[in-house]
Amino acid sequence: xxxxxxxxxxxxxxxxxxxxxxxxxxxxxxxxxxxxxxxxxxxxxxxxxxxxxxxxxxxxxxxxxxxxxxxxxxxxxxxxxxxxxxxxxxxxxxxxxxxxxxxxxxxxxxxxxxxxxxxxxxxxxxxxxxxxxxxxxxxxxxxxxxxxxxxxxxxxxxxxxxxxxxxxxxxxxxxxxxxxxxxxxxxxxxxxxxxxxxxxxxxxxxxxxxxxxxxxxxxxxxxxxxxxxxxxxxxxxxxxxxxxxxxxxxxxxxxxxxxxxxxxxxxxxxxxxxxxxxxxxxxxxxxxxxxxxxxxxxxxxxxxxxxxxxxxxxxxxxxxxxxxxxxxxxxxxxxxxxxxxxxxxxxxxxxxxxxxxxxxxxxxxxxxxxxxxxxxxxxxxxxxxxxxxxxxx
Numbered sequence: 001x002x003x004x005x006x007x008x009x010x011x012x013x014x015x016x017x018x019x020x021x022x023x024x025x026x027x028x029x030x031x032x033x034x035x036x037x038x039x040x041x042x043x044x045x046x047x048x049x050x051x052x053x054x055x056x057x058x059x060x061x062x063x064x065x066x067x068x069x070x071x072x073x074x075x076x077x078x079x080x081x082x083x084x085x086x087x088x089x090x091x092x093x094x095x096x097x098x099x100x101x102x103x104x105x106x107x108x109x110x111x112x113x114x115x116x117x118x119x120x121x122x123x124x125x126x127x128x129x130x131x132x133x134x135x136x137x138x139x140x141x142x143x144x145x146x147x148x149x150x151x152x153x154x155x156x157x158x159x160x161x162x163x164x165x166x167x168x169x170x171x172x173x174x175x176x177x178x179x180x181x182x183x184x185x186x187x188x189x190x191x192x193x194x195x196x197x198x199x200x201x202x203x204x205x206x207x208x209x210x211x212x213x214x215x216x217x218x219x220x221x222x223x224x225x226x227x228x229x230x231x232x233x234x235x236x237x238x239x240x241x242x243x244x245x246x247x248x249x250x251x252x253x254x255x256x257x258x259x260x261x262x263x264x265x266x267x268x269x270x271x272x273x274x275x276x277x278x279x280x281x282x283x284x285x286x287x288x289x290x291x292x293x294x295x296x297x298x299x300x301x302x303x304x305x306x307x308x309x310x311x312x313x314x315x316x317x318x319x320x321x322x323x324x325x326x327x328x329x330x331x332x333x334x335x336x337x338x339x340x341x342x343x344x345x346x347x348x349x350x351x352x353x354x355x356x357x358x359x360x361x362x363x364x365x366x367x368x369x370x371x372x373x374x375x376x377x378x379x380x381x382x383x384x385x386x387x388x389x390x391x392x393x
Contacts, residue, residue, distance in 0.1 A: 008214035022099035031073035035066035049091035053083035107200035129200030192222035257282025260305035298331025320351025344384030
């Protein structure tokens with residue numbers, strides 16, 4: 001789960017991480033009032049959306065007066081901000097963060113993330129703050145510091161000191177910097193984050209360390225432990241189909257293709273998407289209904305596929321274990337009848353009660369195309385995309 005920068009900075013403050021003075025506003029009038037209350041110039045008006053690259057999309061503006069801040073707020077609020085990370089659809093701007101502008105002498109990148117290849121959290125740091133860390137790693141990999149953290153021990157003070165040394169932090173600042181790194185790790189672990197990032201962490205002309213930006217992502221599987229974090233979720237920033245899927249415990253991610261996929265099991269879902277691409281098509285989604293799906297969950301999953309305007313062919317790939325093939329077939333047939341499906345539907349069933357599942361599909365009176373195997377299924381999906389009339393069962 002993602003949260004806004006202003007929400008992340010509130011958590012930073014609770015953990016002793018310095019941030020600029022700022023106020024949240026949701027109307028031009030609130031923006032004007034916030035600018036007056038800050039009583040400084042210049043000011044920064046920052047659109048609050050779940051995406052990076054806001055500056056490139058015009059979502060971060062420096063203004064000189066409260067009147068200018070109000071004008072910028074009028075231009076941003078109610079629009080959809082398009083950045084390199086949002087795609088063409090953009091993200092709605094409903095909240096702004098009004099902050100004091102700082103005079104900066106140095107910018108540092110600092111982040112903590114789970115490194116799955118190392119099976120542990122790692123601290124990433126770089127003297128190239130303000131840039132995308134992926135770009136720095138690709139072009140100047142020698143400038144990215146990686147410090148592994150033993151999960152059983154945690155981040156130790158000597159490791160934080162080593163990061164400061166590698167960053168060539170001034171001796172007078174090293175103690176504060178090491179403490180900030182440890183505070184960020186404490187936040188990362190106590191709140192079950194999957195990412196904690198400050199880009200940039202700046203040194204001001206007064207010699208202070210300040211988190212100029214803040215990004216926190218949280219492990220969805222741990223949110224039951226953090227009701228205080230759950231209430232920060234902003235559904236307007238998420239894909240509506242993904243929001244709907246979460247209500248039925250379906251694992252759904254919207255993609256940019258035209259083949260709607262319903263699969264049980266994450267591994268099979270990944271293999272299915274590879275299979276689709278192998279025949280020259282593109283998956284429209286990742287949808288894992290899970291091993292224990294009910295007919296109702298299958299119905300809702302099918303409904304999600306039909307709600308996606310990009311979908312031209314539906315591909316159902318099920319290996320029946322806990323989720324029996326006959327349960328899947330009943331759910332699919334019921335949903336297809338209810339929603340009046342008129343596009344090609346390719347079904348590949350194997351496993352528990354597979355013959356019963358195939359019988360239900362065959363006797364449904366609908367144009368399901370039952371595939372004999374994975375290769376046959378892929379070919380039928382490709383045929384469905386190339387034919388306006390559909391494919392022969």
